Amino acid sequence: MTTPHQDIPALRAGLADQLAAELPSRTWPEVFRVVDRHVFAPRFALFDPVTGSFTHYDVHDPDPVRRAEAMAAAYSNDTLITRFDDDGNPISSSTEPSMMASMLAALDLRPGHRVLEVGTGTGYNAALLARFVGDEQVTTIDVDGELINTARAALDVTGYAPTVVCGDGAAGVPERAPFDRIMATCGVDRVPGAWLDQLTADGAILVTVSTGIALLRRAPDGAVHGRFLGAAGFMPLRSHGYQPRWSGRRVLEETGGSADDTRSVTVPKGLELSTAAFFTSLIAEHGRLVFLGEDEQVVSYRWVHPASGSWVRVDLGEHPATVHQAGSRRLWDEVEPVLETWDVAGRPEIDRYGLTVTTDGRHVLWLDSPEHHITAL
Numbered sequence: 001m002t003t004p005h006q007d008i009p010a011l012r013a014g015l016a017d018q019l020a021a022e023l024p025s026r027t028w029p030e031v032f033r034v035v036d037r038h039v040f041a042p043r044f045a046l047f048d049p050v051t052g053s054f055t056h057y058d059v060h061d062p063d064p065v066r067r068a069e070a071m072a073a074a075y076s077n078d079t080l081i082t083r084f085d086d087d088g089n090p091i092s093s094s095t096e097p098s099m100m101a102s103m104l105a106a107l108d109l110r111p112g113h114r115v116l117e118v119g120t121g122t123g124y125n126a127a128l129l130a131r132f133v134g135d136e137q138v139t140t141i142d143v144d145g146e147l148i149n150t151a152r153a154a155l156d157v158t159g160y161a162p163t164v165v166c167g168d169g170a171a172g173v174p175e176r177a178p179f180d181r182i183m184a185t186c187g188v189d190r191v192p193g194a195w196l197d198q199l200t201a202d203g204a205i206l207v208t209v210s211t212g213i214a215l216l217r218r219a220p221d222g223a224v225h226g227r228f229l230g231a232a233g234f235m236p237l238r239s240h241g242y243q244p245r246w247s248g249r250r251v252l253e254e255t256g257g258s259a260d261d262t263r264s265v266t267v268p269k270g271l272e273l274s275t276a277a278f279f280t281s282l283i284a285e286h287g288r289l290v291f292l293g294e295d296e297q298v299v300s301y302r303w304v305h306p307a308s309g310s311w312v313r314v315d316l317g318e319h320p321a322t323v324h325q326a327g328s329r330r331l332w333d334e335v336e337p338v339l340e341t342w343d344v345a346g347r348p349e350i351d352r353y354g355l356t357v358t359t360d361g362r363h364v365l366w367l368d369s370p371e372h373h374i375t376a377l
């Protein structure tokens with residue numbers, strides 16, 4: 001194996017300086033300044049959104065030019081994809097450092113806090129956490145045994161020793177609870193009850209729910225409440241009942257069939273895919289939304305909820321639009337009032353929405369304050 005011989009402290013400093021310039025946090029860039037990234041992701045791919053293709057890198061590449069390129073990429077502000085499933089879909093990565101640093105800053109971690117990270121992946125984020133609060137305070141879990149082995153080895157090499165567990169993070173890690181902070185680096189559609197059970201009385205959970213990162217703080221009644229901080233796309237939590245995401249083609253096939261309810265509807269003009277995706281994945285867990293466009297105009301929304309075999313096709317071509325729906329859930333009827341409220345409220349950004357999760361697992365979406373309920377999920 002060829003050892004990278006670049007000036008690693010300089011590469012780390014370059015990344016830390018970039019984070020310091022971009023983010024309000026003074027603390028976290030300094031933590032990035034001292035933790036190696038390439039050890040956690042020696043082989044990875046970068047996704048090029050323009051070509052839709054992946055470029056593969058190896059920091060031990062025998063070719064010195066390619067090795068230097070790989071080292072530069074490892075310390076870039078990019079998501080490093082480190083694992084693919086058999087169909088070529090990314091299933092693990094080291095998240096873009098600026099997103100990691102924003103999440104770590106939002107977590108409001110204090111000395112002495114005990115933290116659970118769900119989604120160990122490469123182990124890089126666990127190392128940053130361990131650097132900040134100390135090895136003893138950090139527990140990290142991943143469902144993927146191979147990833148756990150490589151993460152353990154990388155943590156060992158870099159000198160960090162958090163507790164690393166292989167298992168389903170949806171169940172938390174009860175033997176290490178309670179936690180002051182729970183941070184999920186994989187996305188969920190519903191917050192697992194075990195996380196509330198394992199959270200301290202004044203703890204907080206940071207997790208991507210649907211397409212938004214939410215910071216949920218414990219209230220005196222035991223529920224957790226909090227705003228969405230912004231949009232994010234994380235790999236989903238692969239847990240009990242998890243099914244790989246449907247391909248766009250499959251969604252089109254499913255929604256092309258004959259409906260058992262067709263009628264005219266009013267769809268808020270210019271409804272963007274990002275807004276529609278945020279609401280639809282909140283409403284129907286593990287649903288999949290795609291759209292068909294012409295000249296940058298959406299002409300048809302297609303939304304499938306595989307678990308109930310329900311689907312919607314909204315054709316926007318004519319006015320008013322026509323909705324076709326089928327299956328045991330009337331998905332359009334569920335999302336329609338939520339879209340109406342969004343429209344009437346002046347089309348708020350995601351950060352005006354918030355979520356409450358009660359100890360019995362009820363999820364409520366609200367706008368501006370927990371009293372202003374939009375819908376129960």
Ligand SMILES: C[S@@+](CC[C@H](N)C(=O)[O-])C[C@H]1O[C@@H](n2cnc3c(N)ncnc32)[C@H](O)[C@@H]1O
Nearest residue numbers: 092119120121122125142143169185186237238
């Ligand atoms: C974006 S990656 C995590 C990145 C990681 N924090 C790092 O620093 O490299 C998401 C991870 O979530 C893990 N994951 C998915 N489902 C999980 C589950 N049910 N329990 C624990 N981890 C899970 C995946 O295996 C993947 O490694």
